[in-house]
Amino acid sequence: MARAIESWFICDGRYRIHSVKPAGRHPERIIEIEDVDRRERIHGSGPDLERLAFSLVRAKVPTNCKITQIRND
Numbered sequence: 001m002a003r004a005i006e007s008w009f010i011c012d013g014r015y016r017i018h019s020v021k022p023a024g025r026h027p028e029r030i031i032e033i034e035d036v037d038r039r040e041r042i043h044g045s046g047p048d049l050e051r052l053a054f055s056l057v058r059a060k061v062p063t064n065c066k067i068t069q070i071r072n073d
Helices: 046-060
Strands: 005-010 015-020 029-035 040-042 068-070
Touching: 005 046, 015 046, 029 046
Parallel strands: none
Antiparallel strands: 005 015, 005 068, 015 029, 029 040
C-alpha cells in the first residue's frame, strides 16, 4: 500500500519535518528531521523523532516557532 509523504517547517523554517501520512491501520510517522541551515538530516525511530520534534517546538514556542505545513503534489 502506497503512503503519501508530507513535509512541514517548524521554528520559522529552521527545521523541516518529513512524515508519511496514515493509511489504514498504519499511523502517521515522522521519518526525517532536517536542519535546513546546516543541511543535516536526522534519522532514527519514529517515536524518537517525534519526541525530538515536539521538544524543538516546545523549546522555541515563546519566540517564533510555528508549524507551517507545505503540500507535496
